[in-house]
Amino acid sequence: xTSTEEIDNTITRPGSVKINVQGAFIVDPDxxxxxxxxxxxxxxxxxxxxxxxxxxxxxxxxxxxxxxxIGGSLVKLVYFSREVxxxxxxxxxxxxxxxxxxxxxxxxxxxxLRDKHQALNGSRSQxxxxxxxxxxxxxFYDTIRDALEVEVLREDEMECLIxxxxxxxxxxxxxxxxxxxxxxxxxxxxxxxxxxxxLVNIGSGVSxxxxxxxxxxxxxxxxxxxxxxxxxxxxxxxxxxSFDDMLAEAEYGDNTKVDMMVGDIYGADYGKIGLKSTAIxxxxxxxxxxxxxAEAAEAKAADGPVHDGESHNGQDEDSSPFSSAxxxxxxxxxxxxxxxxxxxxxxxxxxxxxxYFGGSFIRGHRQTMNTLSYAIKFWSxxxxxxxxxxxxxxxxxxxxxxxxxxxxxxxxxxxEGLDDVQEWRKALKTEP
Ligand code: ADP
Numbered sequence: 461x462t463s464t465e466e467i468d469n470t471i472t473r474p475g476s477v478k479i480n481v482q483g484a485f486i487v488d489p490d491x492x493x494x495x496x497x498x499x500x501x502x503x504x505x506x507x508x509x510x511x512x513x514x515x516x517x518x519x520x521x522x523x524x525x526x527x528x529x530i531g532g533s534l535v536k537l538v539y540f541s542r543e544v545x546x547x548x549x550x551x552x553x554x555x556x557x558x559x560x561x562x563x564x565x566x567x568x569x570x571x572x573l574r575d576k577h578q579a580l581n582g583s584r585s586q587x588x589x590x591x592x593x594x595x596x597x598x599x600f601y602d603t604i605r606d607a608l609e610v611e612v613l614r615e616d617e618m619e620c621l622i623x624x625x626x627x628x629x630x631x632x633x634x635x636x637x638x639x640x641x642x643x644x645x646x647x648x649x650x651x652x653x654x655x656x657x658x659l660v661n662i663g664s665g666v667s668x669x670x671x672x673x674x675x676x677x678x679x680x681x682x683x684x685x686x687x688x689x690x691x692x693x694x695x696x697x698x699x700x701x702s703f704d705d706m707l708a709e710a711e712y713g714d715n716t717k718v719d720m721m722v723g724d725i726y727g728a729d730y731g732k733i734g735l736k737s738t739a740i741x742x743x744x745x746x747x748x749x750x751x752x753x754a755e756a757a758e759a760k761a762a763d764g765p766v767h768d769g770e771s772h773n774g775q776d777e778d779s780s781p782f783s784s785a786x787x788x789x790x791x792x793x794x795x796x797x798x799x800x801x802x803x804x805x806x807x808x809x810x811x812x813x814x815x816y817f818g819g820s821f822i823r824g825h826r827q828t829m830n831t832l833s834y835a836i837k838f839w840s841x842x843x844x845x846x847x848x849x850x851x852x853x854x855x856x857x858x859x860x861x862x863x864x865x866x867x868x869x870x871x872x873x874x875x876e877g878l879d880d881v882q883e884w885r886k887a888l889k890t891e892p
Contacts, residue, residue: 480519480550481631486850487515487552512850514632516540517550522581525589526573527861528566528604529620529854530596532664533688534559534820535566536857539573542580553861555854557820563600567607574608589613591860593620613864618679620859621661622671625816627862628849629654636816636847639829640837648847658812660803661855662819664688668803670810681806683799687821690795697791698784707825710792713785719793720745743794747782754781789827796828800835804844807836813844820853 523540535558542551558566570590577588589611590604597614605612628635629650636648656672658680666686671677691703700706716738722730723737724746735741807815815836822828829848836846851858 480521481516482518484514484516484632486512486632486634513555514553514851515550516552519551520549523551524577524581524587525591525861525864526570527591527593527857527864528570528597529617529856529860530560530563530592530594530600531820531856532560532595533691534663534853535563535594535596536820536854537566537569538854538857538861540861553858555851555857557853560596563596563603567604570604570608574610587611589864591615591864593617593856593860615860615863617856618667618669618677619675620856620863621659621667621818622669622674622677622859623862624855624857624859625659625671625818625849626654626674627858628851628855629816635850637850638845639826639833639848641830644826654814656810656812657814657816658803658807658810659855660799660806660815660817660819662686662799662817662821664691666799666802666819668806670806670812680810681802683802685795685798687795687819690791690821693791694788697787700784700788703823706788707792707823709785710788710825710827711785713783713787713789715740715786715790715793717786718747718750718782718790719743740793740797743790743797750781792825792827793831795821796831797835800832800846801839803832803846804836804839807840807844813840814847815844816847816849818849818852818855822848822852824848824850824852 519540526537526539528538529536537556537558539554539556540551541554556569558569574588587610590608591613592601592604593615594617597612597617601612601614630652631650633650634647635650638646638648640646656670659667659669659671661667661669664687665682665684667682668680669677670680690706694700694706698706698709700709719740720742721737722735722739722741725741726737729735729737803815803817807813817829817832822832829846833846833848836844849855
């Protein structure tokens with residue numbers, strides 16, 4: 461029988477490529493050291509985070525594949541590279557995204573990776589292959605294969621999300637964190653016993669998965685009011701041209717200018733049912749009345765002396781009573797609150813107390829994480845915990861990357877059906 465030590469030494473995770481993650485850490489952009497961010501006891505102040513690479517100092521084997529997760533809004537790409545200008549062994553996992561509309565740019569980038577792989581490894585390696593997941597793995601399958609002239613392997617989206625999340629939770633230090641206003645980014649150490657949990661993936665739309673094991677999951681729900689909704693509606697309602705602009709606007713907006721608050725209706729708290737005056741009673745609930753008032757004021761002004769050539773038919777930008785920032789914040793709250801509440805209800809129905817939030821919608825944005833985290837804490841009375849990830853948008857892409865089983869490694873099959881060995885090994889590790 462295989463010894464525990466042997467399993468430990470040779471197998472990182474069942475059913476996945478053997479990436480040597482020993483000593484893996486997240487690097488600051490362009491640095492080779494672990495990201496510290498002035499941390500103290502696992503606490504750091506999150507900024508609007510850019511995705512840092514993951515350094516794998518002990519991985520020396522040639523990696524002959526890259527992975528893409530092609531979603532409705534974004535293409536997420538993960539690839540392995542050797543350290544540039546370094547004699548160190550190992551390398552890093554790199555993370556890159558493109559808008560799905562610009563898939564051509566992504567394909568060009570993958571061509572560069574393919575050529576570089578060939579130049580670096582030559583005949584020592586297999587030809588580069590592309591692991592693809594997400595809806596676009598089907599939609600753009602021929603395009604990618606024909607453009608790159610390499611093998612493209614498709615992997616199931618939900619399986620990849622789970623494989624990616626499991627990898628981050630169990631293997632990468634300073635990846636998973638909890639969020640609260642008083643303790644904004646509290647890292648949770650990698651751990652082995654992780655099931656069951658609820659994964660709430662907030663991409664263009666939202667999927668909620670109940671996960672009870674590496675190969676055991678069920679999509680229990682979701683909502684179409686997700687990241688695509690925020691992105692789409694804000695592009696109609698504000699002048700913002702990019703998602704980053706929208707998040708930046710939301711940061712300093714005041715949602716009470718457009719939302720109807722409990723205090724607007726009651727003049728005070730509605731204590732009997734536990735609603736503070738500052739709670740949102742109706743997202744965008746003030747808009748109709750304020751719009752009428754503004755139009756009336758404008759009509760009155762138009763009756764008065766005419767200003768130098770200014771047009772007053774229709775609303776020009778300056779006369780709008782609503783600022784882009786207020787609208788952005790209001791909609792961000794509306795979408796996040798809604799997802800937080802549905803996530804709580806799903807976790808309640810399925811008796812799950814760990815809730816992981818993934819998907820590019822989050823983008824490390826404080827108000828989003830605060831809203832989601834607060835919703836879970838509030839509704840569960842502190843019994844359930846919301847978790848976030850630094851690479852939240854890359855769960856599917858990393859999962860696809862890990863699914864690659866090089867022919868000569870042959871380990872995936874060796875563990876099939878040996879879940880009990882894994883369970884036994886975990887039990888051994890957790891015994892005092
Ligand atoms: P999908 O796989 O459906 O594309 P993602 O997890 O990639 O989903 O999330 C897409 C969502 O992320 C968008 O709908 C938007 O809300 C948000 N987002 C984050 N960054 C960007 C960006 N740079 N451009 C567009 N949307 C972004």
